[in-house]
Amino acid sequence: MHLLLVFVLQALWVSWCHATQHYPASWGHYDVCKSQVYAEDRLAWHYMACQPEATDMTKYLRVSLDPPNITCGDPPEMYCALENPYMCNNECDAETEELAHPPELMFDSEGRNPTTFWQSTSWKKYPKPLQVNITLSWNKTIELTDDIVLTFESGRPEQLVLEKSLDYGRTWQPYQFYAADCLDAFTMEPKAVHQLTQSSMLEIICTEVYSTGYVWKYDKTVRFEIKDRFALLAGPRLHNMASLYGQLDTTKNLRDFFTLTDLRIRLLRPATGATMVDENNLSRYFYAISDIKVQGRCKCNLHANSCVFDKGKLGCECEHNTTGPDCARCKRHFQGRAWSMGSYLPIPKGTANICIPNNLGTSVRPNASSLGVANRNQARVCDHVLLRCQNGGVCHHHQRCQCPAGFSGILCEKTQCQGDSCEELQSRQTALRPPPAAQTLPLALLSLIPSLLATRGLTSL
Numbered sequence: 375m376h377l378l379l380v381f382v383l384q385a386l387w388v389s390w391c392h393a394t395q396h397y398p399a400s401w402g403h404y405d406v407c408k409s410q411v412y413a414e415d416r417l418a419w420h421y422m423a424c425q426p427e428a429t430d431m432t433k434y435l436r437v438s439l440d441p442p443n444i445t446c447g448d449p450p451e452m453y454c455a456l457e458n459p460y461m462c463n464n465e466c467d468a469e470t471e472e473l474a475h476p477p478e479l480m481f482d483s484e485g486r487n488p489t490t491f492w493q494s495t496s497w498k499k500y501p502k503p504l505q506v507n508i509t510l511s512w513n514k515t516i517e518l519t520d521d522i523v524l525t526f527e528s529g530r531p532e533q534l535v536l537e538k539s540l541d542y543g544r545t546w547q548p549y550q551f552y553a554a555d556c557l558d559a560f561t562m563e564p565k566a567v568h569q570l571t572q573s574s575m576l577e578i579i580c581t582e583v584y585s586t587g588y589v590w591k592y593d594k595t596v597r598f599e600i601k602d603r604f605a606l607l608a609g610p611r612l613h614n615m616a617s618l619y620g621q622l623d624t625t626k627n628l629r630d631f632f633t634l635t636d637l638r639i640r641l642l643r644p645a646t647g648a649t650m651v652d653e654n655n656l657s658r659y660f661y662a663i664s665d666i667k668v669q670g671r672c673k674c675n676l677h678a679n680s681c682v683f684d685k686g687k688l689g690c691e692c693e694h695n696t697t698g699p700d701c702a703r704c705k706r707h708f709q710g711r712a713w714s715m716g717s718y719l720p721i722p723k724g725t726a727n728i729c730i731p732n733n734l735g736t737s738v739r740p741n742a743s744s745l746g747v748a749n750r751n752q753a754r755v756c757d758h759v760l761l762r763c764q765n766g767g768v769c770h771h772h773q774r775c776q777c778p779a780g781f782s783g784i785l786c787e788k789t790q791c792q793g794d795s796c797e798e799l800q801s802r803q804t805a806l807r808p809p810p811a812a813q814t815l816p817l818a819l820l821s822l823i824p825s826l827l828a829t830r831g832l833t834s835l
Contacts, residue, residue, distance in 0.1 A: 423724025529645025676716025704729035
């Protein structure tokens with residue numbers, strides 16, 4: 375009996391472990407852009423997709439307020455507690471350090487006592503709306519990896535909109551609406567993120583979860599739930615990240631949803647409590663934010679594993695012969711094929727999709743090790759999977775294309791003809807060219823390329 379109980383407990387323990395553990399292999403490892411391998415007894419580079427680690431992106435932003443004079447303290451002002459209109463002992467004075475509440479206190483270290491926070495002026499011009507735009511700018515494209523969290527020192531706003539920009543603040547689009555009454559504030563039916571499905575995961579919703587009366591005393595946060603949306607594709611504990619990565623690879627709208635250059639917090643109506651606004655004591659109504667969390671990474675299109683902050687500006691340290699702030703184009707002389715972002719697939723290393731040289735001159739070999747060993751025989755112009763040779767050319771030792779009669783060039787892209795034979799060659803070239811639908815290999819086939827090459831003892835580009 376005891377032995378049976380031991381077996382049962384052991385089985386339950388194993389089941390619980392499998393249910394609760396994370397599976398690292400399903401996440402993928404994109405921290406290394408390339409590694410050195412031996413191929414055909416020579417040292418060569420093996421390239422992989424890579425991206426910077428996620429970090430606290432508030433360390434690199436610039437904050438601006440509209441209107442610019444909305445911060446309290448000029449002139450000094452007394453504030454009362456929302457829940458007790460007779461408790462008025464909170465003074466804001468911009469000229470006194472311990473009484474000032476400037477915008478940078480939204481991003482300083484938490485855990486201090488007393489708490490540090492930014493604070494607006496009070497609603498002294500009621501019934502004119504007390505509205506504030508807080509804009510966070512990175513001057514760089516970033517990708518969100520965790521929830522955006524706003525922590526209020528005052529009551530949570532009764533109306534708030536979170537917006538983002540993908541073009542450095544020129545245009546804006548909503549991320550989420552927040553209200554105590556969504557129908558009244560934005561003519562939208564209230565909805566919570568857990569009500570979304572895979573097909574509606576990019577829907578812009580209005581939620582009432584974070585805007586309720588006096589609950590702010592116990593929960594002061596307002597969230598934009600990134601991970602809950604990830605979970606719609608990756609599972610409730612984000613176990614199946616391969617599914618999410620596959621969708622990110624193939625769906626531009628999904629990638630763009632979690633990408634931004636600027637974030638804007640539009641505070642539209644402060645907390646007023648359970649009763650009507652007390653016009654005789656407007657110093658009870660204001661905004662105060664003690665912390666903003668934005669977790670993410672520089673967007674480098676899977677072509678860099680580090681991002682540097684230099685002279686007040688973020689920039690990817692591009693690999694794979696790419697360049698630009700987001701590694702979004704090929705370097706000069708490395709435009710032998712169209713630029714492409716890296717691929718998360720196949721898990722766990724992805725596909726690099728490096729830029730290749732325009733020609734095979736000695737100055738632009740793609741494989742040169744950091745140890746100074748030139749790997750000149752590994753400069754692949756073609757292979758039997760990607761079929762880069764044109765006009766019926768045949769790939770020879772992954773180094774050059776053997777061209778049919780009448781064609782020349784590195785990829786057999788040049789037509790050699792004289793007189794009447796030109797028309798015949800051009801018609802043959804048209805017949806040999808694959809139809810448009812066949813020119814792009816399916817993603818699933820591309821994801822198998824590294825493994826196919828590996829089985830042949832080769833390294834992928």
